[in-house]
Amino acid sequence: MYLADSRRHARPSADAAPALAPGRPARTTVTRIAPTVLALGTVSLITDVSSEMVTAVLPLYLVTALGVSPLGFGVLDGVFNGASATLRLLGGLLGDRAGGRHKTVATLGYGLSALCRPALLLVRTAPLIGLVLAVDRVGKGLRTAPRDAMISLATPPERRGRAFGVHRAMDTAGALAGPLLAFLVLRGAPGGYHAVFTVSSYVAALGVLVLVLLVPGRGLRPAAAPAARPRARGLLRLPALRRTTACAALLGLATVSDSFLYLLLQRRLELPLAWFPLLPLGTAAVYLTLAVPFGVLADRIGRRRMFLLGHAALLAAYGLLLARPGTDVSATAVTATAAAGAVLLLHGVFYAATDGALAAVAAGSVPEHRQGAGLALVGTGQAVGRFVCSFAVGALWSRWGDTAALTVMTAALTTAVAAAVTLLRPVPGRPSPDHREAEFS
Template structure:
């Protein structure tokens, strides 16, 4: 029997698509609030916009994931999703009307909702049970490398052109288009066919929970428990400002985080294939708890770099590996729906976590808010250590 390559042509191309797309997105990430303020958005409306944008991802990602299962194809969603995000970025920079900027931002985030589940299902289709951790780890490493390069480009450009945020959106169009063009090089492998479903409503993917495997239920329950405590990274940046860390050092620490994340994602995936997904994810959860506990008592710049490095280890041990673990506990014909269900609820939980963390921040203290998140991560660690049945450690269902 012919042995399957560890990284197929489609996996490599998808990784470079994510690399270019994240360069474009992360160029804008540090300056997005500043741009929106310069365009006339108040702080409150910036919060509303970003909250609605994330909610759009949450409620659409499951629908399009299930649609890709029903259609029996992934690439139409991958192509259109990346195209929507790439086109919306320069439009935000060109518009001066607040409603139009609002709609462009929503469209950019909608593109992520359209493509994400189908892309992850395609990655799972292109891997075996023995290599899934490494495949998702490689993809995540390239994605995060783009996230490290993007802010560096932004820093260099803004150091020569302070305050010129609109041009940044036009520049971001270049790597975005490069990613879209690469989607046309992927040849989707033939699949057994579409999935026939009696449930075709917009939220019909929510019914997947009833028919999902026991392993999927136990794993997703633990991941959503953690998501409920895992608010926005913005709270870490705010804590840096509270501690008097300069903007330059804060951005450099964020770049370091992304480089560590990128460098360790594939080794973490390889380790997960060897010793099991659960152990690696538990390591990541412990790192998260330490990082948030450390930020709660932040008092110097050196500690910022140490903690963001450790945060990169957390990301490498959880992000791609959770997707690989989920794909091992669902049938091959329903991967899009399985990813969509989890990501949809994870978005809702994360949005709730951000509101709750913000409330604790305002009504108690920043330290209490971050310790709340740290406690949640440790609770999830105990769930995976003590409650998750041994039989779900890796997979219950075959992907063949």
């Protein structure tokens, strides 16, 4: 999937690092991160504190407090993870229009999600909660592609892996703090899910305020945007982008959502319910530690290779979940703890190796004036795959149990990784994937 970011017609954006001055050490320029990337990272950090507070307690709230079945949770989880796919491409297209309105569209998306936090205080039934979650994911769908386009346009092509790694690391710092804050709130008010939702609402509002005040809206426009309105149809003419999107969708079909993975981890290893909100911390801590190093490594060894290696780590996590602890009580406790730590470690490696790498790959396969739409198309394919996966896991779990569901997903991911290796193999007679695809005709 590696599509290098060399650009034949690109010019540095306003926030890109300046050229080396005579006598200036190369290390200073190489390690510089654009202010726009840091500002967007701050917004994502704050927003993730808010969203992960809710995500950390939502599965337990739905299954234990509201008595939702695994199938019902699969439907809600599918809505939560898949609704963003409906508007992600639209967000990218809107951001690309008129030379780039990425900040405006991103602000709309962040604001819409922020309004959903207090709405959780007013709903009590699964259908209404599902509606709120859908609106929240619509907001995420609108903001993701414009935000990533701003990161891409603010960064020189050869350093995009690092830039996305830094942003994802800051984003993950929020994902690390969110569940911890939710745990502390529940510790002070056992069963106080509404207290979690209230604190989350205030944090989300702060994130929108930081976006409006600190993220520049100018200086991020493409170097040469065409007069014609951007259309999604033209994106499919790029062979590399088609392969990237197909690969993201295929692997998404076998990627169990975080909520389901944590439920599987808690149930199969019989972990205490009180510790459930802390499970995302393991993933987030590994992600935070490895996001930047993996971004730098992806720039060196190839983002396609890093992306596939990340899914191999996820496959190993599935395998560990399928293995049961020993029968002796003391041995079981030790084995369960070790297995839980290993699964969370591999889950964090998966995200650190794939999230930023996929965005950098997509950014390098489209012209500058189509950054938002190109990133959105790949993200939409991945989201649709994960949307279908959540329904499938919920149905399999309800019908045959969690072991059958996990076994099917393990086999599906094995097949998908093998297919992705074949799909992304360079085609004889075509240009090397180390060069960007030609402009649209």
